[in-house]
Amino acid sequence: MKNRIKALGEGTNRIDGVLKVTGTASYATDFPVKNVAHAYLIKSTIAAGKIADIDASAAEKAPGVLAILTHKNAPKVRAANLRGGGVLQNDQIEYFGQNIGAVVAETFEQARYAAGLIKVKYEKSEPKVDFKKHLKEAARPKAEDRQDVFRGDVEAALQTAEFKVEEVYVTPIEHHQPLAPHATIAYWEAADKLTLYNESQVVNGVQNALAGTFGLKPENVRVITPHVGGGFGSKGGAWGHVVVAAMAAQAVKRPVKLALTRQMMFNSVGLRQKNVQRLRLAATKDGKLTAVAHETTTHCAVNAEFVEPCGDCAKMMYDAPNSKISYRVAPMNIIIPTFNRAPGKSTGSFALESAIDELAYKLKIDPVEFRLKNEPAKD
Numbered sequence: 001m002k003n004r005i006k007a008l009g010e011g012t013n014r015i016d017g018v019l020k021v022t023g024t025a026s027y028a029t030d031f032p033v034k035n036v037a038h039a040y041l042i043k044s045t046i047a048a049g050k051i052a053d054i055d056a057s058a059a060e061k062a063p064g065v066l067a068i069l070t071h072k073n074a075p076k077v078r079a080a081n082l083r084g085g086g087v088l089q090n091d092q093i094e095y096f097g098q099n100i101g102a103v104v105a106e107t108f109e110q111a112r113y114a115a116g117l118i119k120v121k122y123e124k125s126e127p128k129v130d131f132k133k134h135l136k137e138a139a140r141p142k143a144e145d146r147q148d149v150f151r152g153d154v155e156a157a158l159q160t161a162e163f164k165v166e167e168v169y170v171t172p173i174e175h176h177q178p179l180a181p182h183a184t185i186a187y188w189e190a191a192d193k194l195t196l197y198n199e200s201q202v203v204n205g206v207q208n209a210l211a212g213t214f215g216l217k218p219e220n221v222r223v224i225t226p227h228v229g230g231g232f233g234s235k236g237g238a239w240g241h242v243v244v245a246a247m248a249a250q251a252v253k254r255p256v257k258l259a260l261t262r263q264m265m266f267n268s269v270g271l272r273q274k275n276v277q278r279l280r281l282a283a284t285k286d287g288k289l290t291a292v293a294h295e296t297t298t299h300c301a302v303n304a305e306f307v308e309p310c311g312d313c314a315k316m317m318y319d320a321p322n323s324k325i326s327y328r329v330a331p332m333n334i335i336i337p338t339f340n341r342a343p344g345k346s347t348g349s350f351a352l353e354s355a356i357d358e359l360a361y362k363l364k365i366d367p368v369e370f371r372l373k374n375e376p377a378k379d
Contacts, residue, residue, distance in 0.1 A: 016227065019227075020227070025226070025227045026226055026227065027180050027183070027199060027227055027229050028180075028182075028183040028184055028185060028197045028198055028199045028225075028229075028259075029183045029185065029197075029257055029259050031185060031197045031224070033185055033187060033197070033255045033257075034255075035254050035255065036185065036254070036255045036256065036257050037066055037104050037105065037106060037248070037252050037254055037255070037256050037257070038104070038105055038106070038107055038108040038110070038111045038256070038257050038258075039102045039103065039104045039111060039244065039245060039248045039256050039257070039258040040102065040103050040105075040108065040111035040112045040114075040115045040258075041099050041101070041102050041115070041241060041244065041258070041260070041264060041268075042070075042099070042100050042101035042102060042103065042115050042118055042120075043097045043098065043099065043100065043264065043267065044093045044095075044096060044097060044098040044099075044100050044120075044122075045096070045120070045122075046093055046096065046122050046124050046127070047093070047095055047096040047127035047129055047333040047334075048093060048094065048095075048124065048125040048126065048127035048128070048302075048333045049093050049122050049123050049124040049125040050091045050092050050093060050122065050123045050125075051071065051091040051093065051100060051120060051121070051122060051123075052091075052121040052122055052123045053120070053121040054070050054072070054100070054101065054118060054119070054120050054121075055118065055119040055120075055121075056068045056070070056101075056117075056118050058117040058118075058119075059103060059114040059115065059117040059118045062105075062110065062113060062114035062117060063105075063110055063113075064105040064106035064107055064110030064111075064114075065103060065104070065105045065110065065111075065114045066104045066105055066106065066251075066252045067103075067104040067248065067251040067252050068101065068102070068103050068104070068114075068118070069088060069101055069102045069104070069244065069247055069248060069251060070088060070100065070101040071088045071089060071090055071091055071100070071101075074087070074088035074089065074247055075247060075250065076089065077089070077213045077214060077243065077247075078212060078213055078215065079213055079243070080208075080209060080211075080212025080213050081205070081208055081209040081212055081213075081237065081238070082209055082213060082237075082238055082239070082240060082243065083237050083238065083239050083240075083269075083270060083336060083338060084239050084240055084268075084269070084270060084301070084304070084335050084336045084338075085098070085240055085303055085304070085336075086098050086099035086239070086240030086241070086244075086268075087099070087213070087240045087243045087244060087247075088100070088101065088102075088244065088247070093122065094301065094302050094303045094333060095267065095301065095302075095333050095334050095335050096127075096129075096267060096333070096334070097264070097266065097267025097268065097335065098267070098335075099240050099241060099244060099268070100120065101115075101118065102115075102244050102247075102248055102258070103115045103118070104248045104251065104252050104256060108257075108259070127333040128302065128330075128331065128332045128333045129332060129333055129334065131274055131299055131330070131332070134299070134330045134331075134332060135276075135297060135330060137330045137331070138297050138298075138299075138328035138329055138330040139328060139329065139330075140327070140328065140329075141300075141305060141307045141327050141328075141329050142305055143305065143307060145309075146307045146309070146327045146329075147327075148324065148325070148326045148327075149311075149315065149323075149324070149325040149326075150323070150324050151320075151321070151322060151323045151324075152291075152321045152322030152323065153322055154280075154291045154292070154293050154322040154323055154324040156322075157282055157290045157291035157321070157322040158280055158282050158291050158293070161282030161283065161290060161291065162282075162283070162284055162285050163282065163283050163284070163285060163359065163362055163363055164280065164281060164282040164283070164291075164359075165279070165280070165281050165355055165358045165359045165362060166278070166279070166280045167278075167279050167351075167354065167355050167358060168276060168277065168278050168279075169276075169277045169279065169350065169351035169354060169355075170274070170275070170276050170277070171272075171274065171275045171277075171347045171350065171351075172274055173271050173272060173273060173274050174271065174272040174340060175265065175266050175271050175272075176231070176232055176233070176234035176265060176269050176270065176271070176340065177262070177265055178228075178229055178230025178231055178232060178234070178235075179229055179230045180199055180227075180228070180229020180230055181259065181260045181261070181262055181264075181265050182199065182234070182235065182239065182241065182259075182260045182265065182268065182269055183198075183199065183257070183258065183259035183260060184196055184197065184198045184241065184242050184245040184257070184258050184259075185197040185198075185245070185255055185256070185257045185258075186242075186245040186246040186248070186249040186255065186256050186258070187249060187255040188246075188249050188250060188253075192216055192217070192220055193216075193220045193221075194210060194214065194216060194220065194221050194222070194246060195221075195222045195224065196210065196221070196222070196223045196224065196242065196245075196246070197224050197225075198223055198224070198225060198242060199225055199227070199228050199229050199231070199235055200223055200225045200228070200235055200236075201228055201231045201233070201235040201236045202235075202236045202237060203223040203225050204218075204223075205236060205237040205238065206223045206237065206238045206242065207221045207222075207223050209237060209238035209242075210223075210238060210242065210243065210246060213238075213243055214246065232339075232340055232341040233270075233338060233339030233340045233341060233343060234269040234270055234338060234339070234340070235269075236338075236339055239268060239269050239270075240268070241258055241260060241268055244258065245257075245258035267335050268335070269335075269338070270306075270335055270336055270337055270338030270339075270340070271334070271335065271337055271338070271340070272308065272337060272338075272340035272341075272343070272347070273298045273299055273300070273306070273307075273308055273337035274298060274299060275296055275297075275298045275308060275310055275347050275351075276296070276297045276298070277294065277295070277296050277297075277310055277347070277348070277351040278293070278294075278295040278296075278297075279293070279294055279351055279352060279354075279355035280292075280293040280295075281293075281355050281356065281359045282322075283359055283363060285363065286373075287360075287363055287365045287369070287370050287373045287374075288373060288374065289318055289319065289320040289374045290320060290321060290322060291320055291321075291322040291323065292314055292318060292320040292322070292323045292324075293323065293324040294310070294311040294314035294323075294324070294325050294326075294348070294351070294352060295311075295324070295325075295326045295327075295328075296308075296310040296311060296326070296327050296328070296348075297327075297328045297329075297330075298310075298327070298328075298329055298330075298337075299329060299330045299331070299332045299334070299337070300329050300330075300331055300332070300336065300337060301331065301332070301333075301334060301335060301336035301337070302331045302332065302333055303336070304336045305329065305336075306336050306337045306338055307327050307329050307337075308337065308340075308343050308344045308347060308348075309343065309344030309345075309348070310327075310344045310347050310348035310351065311325035311326070311327065311344075311348060312344050312345060312348060313344075313345060313348045313349045313352050314348065314352050315379075316376065316379035317349075317352065317376070317379070318356075318371075318374040318375075318376060319374050319375065319376040319377065320374070356370065356371065
């Protein structure tokens with residue numbers, strides 16, 4: 001037991017442990033900001049098209065309503081370094097659940113009730129939402145680090161291989177649902193000085209995004225995040241609702257709290273995209289890999305590109321003289337995908353290691369031994 005304790009080291013209490021287990025840790029909506037109003041988002045109910053009309057007359061008369069923001073009256077901003085859009089700049093709809101407005105009221109319940117009174121008319125377009133249907137539109141990504149990477153002649157090695165496998169692995173869309181849904185309190189201390197109580201994995205990412213969007217000096221945007229509440233990648237930057245909260249605070253000239261509901265999380269803060277990964281491996285009969293081809297087909301948003309790096313592990317995990325890593329992406333009317341818990345590594349290694357196991361089985365070699373035979377000299 002003594003040796004075991006020595007090997008494991010001394011127990012260390014988490015600095016924030018007591019606060020969290022006793023319920024006294026402060027998250028974005030917990031801060032006692034004086035005179036705070038509440039905002040509730042209005043979401044699009046179509047995936048593609050444009051807003052023909054928004055009738056907010058009934059909502060404007062509802063109890064406690066202070067302001068209603070839509071593309072008709074929202075301030076024009078530059079939308080710098082934001083994820084997913086949805087900052088009320090025009091009448092275009094690019095995905096289901098896009099932010100198209102916000103009601104600001106004295107209480108959350110009043111804002112939510114008034115939002116339900118708003119009537120929206122749309123001019124619908126045919127949405128791109130069927131992944132299989134639009135696979136043929138998949139093309140090379142724009143990003144330099146998602147271009148095809150070759151070593152040797154992988155096709156020739158596969159054609160002449162003694163042993164080979166070809167498998168397709170599909171991972172589904174996954175959504176961010178941390179314990180604490182995204183939320184923000186926006187407070188303008190002056191016309192050019194903004195404070196945000198916002199759960200952020202990367203506070204300077206939110207700072208720079210809001211500074212660029214509103215034309216502020218970065219040092220005049222303060223982001224307060226003592227506890228994240230879970231994020232898994234979704235809280236790495238600023239989404240549209242953070243900007244809308246700041247707009248709302250400008251409109252009513254007082255602090256505004258905007259908290260996403262659990263339902264809103266599905267179309268407000270990105271997702272892990274569906275990935276179709278084709279793995280082709282080749283080896284000699286004694287278990288030496290001769291070729292690795294890892295080809296990913298996926299989707300992005302129609303207004304922005306994000307491609308999960310599923311092929312990263314195949315670049316470096318095994319010593320193969322011939323390899324190919326490629327990506328193809330199809331634009332669709334969904335919110336932009338984003339970082340999600342080991343982006344590319346979890347999904348990519350699942351596909352790669354499954355194929356490695358299949359080839360080891362075919363070779364009748366222990367799968368661990370097979371991996372050791374192909375350990376690279378570097379990486």
